[in-house]
Amino acid sequence: MKTKSKPSRESSLVHKLGIVGGLGSLAGGDLFYKLVKSRAVLEDQGRYHFLFEQHPFKDVLMPLDRGASMTSRKFYVFQVCQTFEASGVSAIVLPCFASHTFREEIQEEIGIPVLDMMAALRRHIDHVVEPGAVLGILASDYVRHAGLFERYFGSDFKLVYPGADEQSGLMEAMYGVNGIKDGYLDGVPLECVYQACLSLQEQGATMVLPGMTELSLVCGDLQRRGITVLDINEIYAGFATQQKGQSNRPPFKLGIVGGVGPAATVDFMGKVVAHTPAGRDQEHIKMVVEQNPQIPDRTANLLNDETDPTMAMYATCKRLESAGANAIAIPCNTAHAFVERIQAHLRVPIVNMLAETVEAIVQRYGAGKTVGLLATSGTIKSQVYHEAARRAGLHIIAPGVDYQALVMDAIYGSLGIKAGFTEGLCRDQLLIAAEHLCELGADVLILGCTELPLVLQHSEAFMIKGHQVALIDPTTILAMKCIQLAREHSGERSNLHLG
Known part of the structure; x- marks a missing residue:
């Protein structure tokens, strides 16, 4: 039978x-x-x-x-x-x-x-x-x-x-x-x-x-x-x-949660373009951006329990996901306090700018360093940088109360960066806070708010009143990581280095 x-x-x-x-x-x-x-x-x-x-x-x-x-x-x-x-x-x-x-x-x-x-x-x-x-x-x-x-x-x-x-x-x-x-x-x-x-x-x-x-x-x-x-x-x-109908592999597409803040988003996109090794337009990275300044303020939520930005951030990420993004970048340090709760409900990864920044510091300067953090009070209160640094063997220090007030005014004040200023009072306030961190023993400073690199640029040897310090720009590190992901997606080897 x-x-x-x-x-x-x-x-x-x-x-x-x-x-x-x-x-x-x-x-x-x-x-x-x-x-x-x-x-x-x-x-x-x-x-x-x-x-x-x-x-x-x-x-x-x-x-x-x-x-x-x-x-x-x-x-x-x-x-x-x-x-x-x-x-x-x-x-x-x-x-x-x-x-x-x-x-x-x-x-x-x-x-x-x-x-x-x-x-x-x-x-x-x-x-x-x-x-x-x-x-x-x-x-x-x-x-x-x-x-x-x-x-x-x-x-x-x-x-x-x-x-x-x-x-x-x-x-x-x-x-x-x-x-x-x-x-x-x-x-x-x-x-x-x-x-x-x-x-x-x-x-x-x-x-x-x-x-x-x-x-x-x-x-x-x-x-x-x-x-x-x-x-x-x-x-x-x-x-x-x-035909087996195997999936085609379209070019890498980067999704960007923009508007947090608006100028920082443009700065981040410029860094992606500037650091991409390309000889013609077609070799640059596809980007889909939702410039959404209406996402509730992250710092206001963390400090004063104002409107929770989680839903707005999640909805923006889902729209980027639906638009075909292979990875999502959020050029906002404070927003990363909400990333963990969002990531579990997405099919594509959010590139964690804070984790990448800490890893870059360890690779370049070694573990055991004392690292000063210039950031919003919301970022500092959330401890997201502190936790990432602790896991990597780094010691994070933040400015004292009065100096932290200077940082916040440099970002949010009437003559601050979010108001469109990049010179004058806001720069002077940041330099005072940076000098304070150097005096506390920091020889590496994280520009831990994406507005700060609009005033102080990434530098291996920045001089502040007799102190030589490395200024680390997380926005640049995020851009480099996204470029690396794009090159890996297309099968290219990545030899990118921070300058």
């Missing part, structure tokens, strides 16, 4: 395909039918799930002539692909040759594979035709002049296209009134396509390649007339069911 073998783990995994419909309704429906009846699906029907999305597309009836605009088509395809990505599909099937002229642009913005129909066609050709053969192409004027087939076949095959009259007839047969796109699959439209095929044969074509997905609707009729033409929907369906 024969027993059925258990399916392998790989075959039992669900393969969920999203099909972009609406770019050619009949062709999209034909592809869906051929997917459902493909051998792979019939043999393992429980594994394959299909989502077919078709929405009104205002340019669907626009002939794809040489100068056709792709803008609306690009936006439509991207929006449908975004919907599929949110639905958890494994891969996207895009049955439209014109859309494959910009498939790479869509793929850059989508985290799942948009399956390459031209790669499917090329793989099939490599199995049935010897290199050097003459291939005839039936494509719209737009696809023809975009050079799509030349990109995939031009180096190994000779490509020929219908003559001018036959090409004009092909376009009319496809896009004209009562054409193939409208469901008229015989009569004059079929004859025009047949004449275009004959034109290709006269030029020596041994096989006809489709550059219009609607040609699958009349492929059988052409084959019965002796034309060796391929059914692209059949080929694409087979290709789609054989």
Whole structure:
């Protein structure tokens, strides 16, 4: 008695395909039918799930002539692909040759594979035709002049296209009134396509390649007339069911909780740009920023039990997460008192600026150092720096009461940094507090509020009234860590160092 073998783990995994419909309704429906009846699906029907999305597309009836605009088509395809990505599909099937002229642009913005129909066609050709053969192409004027087939076949095959009259007839047969796109699959439209095929044969074509997905609707009729033409929907369906749908890896995207405070956010972004090793715009890091100055004041909450900023911070982080951020940066020291309670409810990591700062100090100056902390009273009260330093073997000291009052006035006062000042009284107040910490034995000072680096910059040897001290800017350290994460994401080795 024969027993059925258990399916392998790989075959039992669900393969969920999203099909972009609406770019050619009949062709999209034909592809869906051929997917459902493909051998792979019939043999393992429980594994394959299909989502077919078709929405009104205002340019669907626009002939794809040489100068056709792709803008609306690009936006439509991207929006449908975004919907599929949110639905958890494994891969996207895009049955439209014109859309494959910009498939790479869509793929850059989508985290799942948009399956390459031209790669499917090329793989099939490599199995049935010897290199050097003459291939005839039936494509719209737009696809023809975009050079799509030349990109995939031009180096190994000779490509020929219908003559001018036959090409004009092909376009009319496809896009004209009562054409193939409208469901008229015989009569004059079929004859025009047949004449275009004959034109290709006269030029020596041994096989006809489709550059219009609607040609699958009349492929059988052409084959019965002796034309060796391929059914692209059949080929694409087979290709789609054989792909594993592994996740694509789009470029790293950094999410930034901005507005805490506003100028510090801009300063942080500038440091990311300045420290990124890039020779052109495209080598810089993608950033998505929510500049939200309405997040309640962190220090006011910690000192005076005013409005809790946790919910506003969490909501901002969730929006960054939904925008595709791979990691989140919060360029605000005091806000890190709330990070631990937020992180547990996020899928992406918040880069902990305080932990990175303490680690950088240990690596550069060694453990056992006495480190002075210039920060808001909220940060000091929360003890977040003290706890991180204690774990790393560092000793943190904060200014005395009167000196701490100077730091707070330098940040929040009417002539302070949050009011837009970076010179004058606020700088003098910070230098007095810094000198005080040096006299208490600190030889490293943390600029522990992201407004402070707007006044005092990162320095290995800063002189304060006879004291030489290292000024550590956590914003710069956070920027460097984010750059490192981006480079690791792309597989590059990171050799970044603080200057």
